[in-house]
Amino acid sequence: MADIDPAEGKAIAATADRGTSSSASLLQWARNEVRIIAPIITLIFLVVFFSLATTSFFSSRNVLNILEQSSLLVILATGVTMVLLVGQIDLSFANQATLIGVILTMITGAGYSPWVSIPVCLLLGSVIGLTNGFFTAYRGVPAFMTTLAMLQITDGWAIYMTGGRPLFTVPPILDFLGNRKTGPIPNVVMMGLLVAAIAHFVLTYTRLGRYIYMVGGSPEAARVSGVNVKLINCVVFVICGFTAALYGLLATGRLSSAQPGTYASVMVDGLAGVVLGGTSLFGGVGGMLYTIIGSIIYVVLSNGLNMMAIDIYIKTLATGIVLLFAVVFNVYLQQLARER
């Protein structure tokens, strides 16, 4: 270095600097946006993999099927997204959906029109969510326990009312929304897009949405800013109850029947859809765009594994492992964000 002219040395250093800084800034960008980049890459990878590994995956029929299932899952995952965004958890939404399906068929069976049964069901879902929210936010019971108890209550309620038997009195409007198309687009996809759009709007462009992110980001900071943290915590459970009920109605319409225990496994689907998308398990980061991608990933994964005609038990095992990786990655991202 001693014989290099200082000015020249500086120039060399500057060039080297520029070279590293542009790649470094790309890296920095990727690092900052990894939460959304990773799910997108995962999705692309899965689609390419299943297209090559199976013959029927990319058929128009199957793609439509994936879209329909994803849309339904997005509706269920909307409320879950909000609950996770404030840093809480809900374990009861799947059983709530089952219960709502059962109650719908019973009200319909008693001769009431869908103009009565559907609003009653949506209201009931919200009230169940409110119960979760009340005990969690205003009585300080950990959400894990409140909603675990609610899981059991809703499950037991559904079994008690039906005696475990399936019910088939589903109003035609739900068959229309769940199974029919308007033009080339399945109605359930429209419903999914509508719910996702509204939820995205609420989260991004309303005061409520801002409070949800800020409370999730730091409940303490929100509290010392005079934000009604308890109310926000309670509201997300109400939303979650509402979307669970909506899911219960549409899914019942799709199956044309309701039966206790039908959607118990859906609890994993709903949480997986949110977490695979990259919404933080610790609150404050994430949103509907993430959840849409995450839901599609989850549906593609289970659909693709079905197409590969492997043992059904292997399929559950495989999705479990994928989910574990996703959760580990989610926690890793949180640590990364904290280090910055």
Place this chain on the structure above:
Amino acid sequence: MVESGRDSGSLVELRGVSKRFGGTVALEDIQFDVRRGEVHGLVGENGAGKSTLMRILSGIYTSYEGECLLGGQVIHLAGPADARHHGIGMVHQELSVIELLSVAENVFLGRQPLNRYGIVDWASMRARAHEYLNELGIDVPVNARLGTLPFGIRQMVEIAKVVFSGADIVILDEPTSALSHHETRRLFSLIRTLRDKGKSIVFISHLLDDVIEICDRITAFRNGRNVGTVEKGACDKRLLIEMMIGTDKHIKTVEQDAAVSLPPRSTAPVRLKVANLSRRGQFENVSFEVHAGEAVGLYGLMGAGHAAIGTCLFGLDPVDSGEIFIDGQKIKLSSPIRAKAAGIAYTPEDRRRSLVQTAEIFKNVTLPHLKRVLGPRMDWLIKSKRETEVAQQQIAELRIKADSPRRQVDTLSGGNQQKVVLGKWLCFPPKVMVLSEPTRGIDVAAKADIVEHVAQMKDKGLAIVVISNEPETIMAMSDRILAFSKGRVVAELADTVVTKASTMEII
């Protein structure tokens, strides 16, 4: 020095010990020794190096320059467990006893006597614990669950436990700051008992009266250096304060201990009136008034109760009794939401917890008054342009070093974060502003900016309450000073000239 009749050999000795953190020197060339059977006081301001020394002695910091001798042998402690093994015990301000266990279980923690079946021998454990505590003059039921006993007793049990587990030297960190007068007396008698049994005590405290009373020798630290050790009887409070803050000739005295003259009592109307406010275990019967355009400083040492007044005024913690009035109107202190509506703003001492670190500046700034920022029409709809304008105004007024209101808060320095915390409340100025430790841990320039802003708030007629453990902070911002000790107001300074030394002397 006068031979006291006890063995005067050094039990622990530090020779030329220095400790650096990166470029900062925390300790420089420290000579320090503790004799067998003495109570050695350690005083100094925050950041003088007391905690660093303590952490070296208790094995938490294992890398340092210089030598540490124990009983004349050079040792190098490998960790806290090794320090305990060498007979060095530590009792922190936050006790490490287990409140759910009984007194006896705590004393024997980790070394419960077992019977021949390998099961805990309860009878023997209780009997021995009882005997042992009696010997130390601690009168307490050994079966009582520790959590049900008062703090002073829990502390003595912890000290007993540390000694029982083999400590010859016990380091006490701020042991008396949370004790009542009576409890302090009881602790002192325990310390004397231990001393007479040949144990050595290192007594670290800000409460100089206590230090002078109990210690045989006192060492003062300043800026990481040992400024001298004095014998009991050869020192008074003023001398210790001078050693700690450096009014000696070698330091620029003007800067170190400038006199501040407090103005005459304000004649403006009373904005905030606090009447007989009490919260169990925190403060008792506190009453004061703050006039419009006046700043009142609540000064005290850690645990004196003045910080809890801030959290109670903002409704974060409940009070047991007492009332507060704003502009003559009684306010219910039940939640921050109500406090905010009544016109009280509060900035907590912990900046990190009062900002959403992962969110942008503007989202933090508008958070307390989001509805007003977005309103009056369609106040539920986010209007980011309006929000960033509001935030930009605060960035400009408070001179926050940030290129954009969209910058994430966690990328800002401490001083700039503190300004964001202020900015949160200043976009719609409150009637009463409560600032808890507003300048802790921030750089000089940011400090000056904040002091200037407090002056501007006063000009706007706000009533300001400044809460701090640091006399400099209090003196820089206050028109009137209320000194707190053990949950009570012990003095009010108004219309007089104060110096740092004189302020420190009253508590």
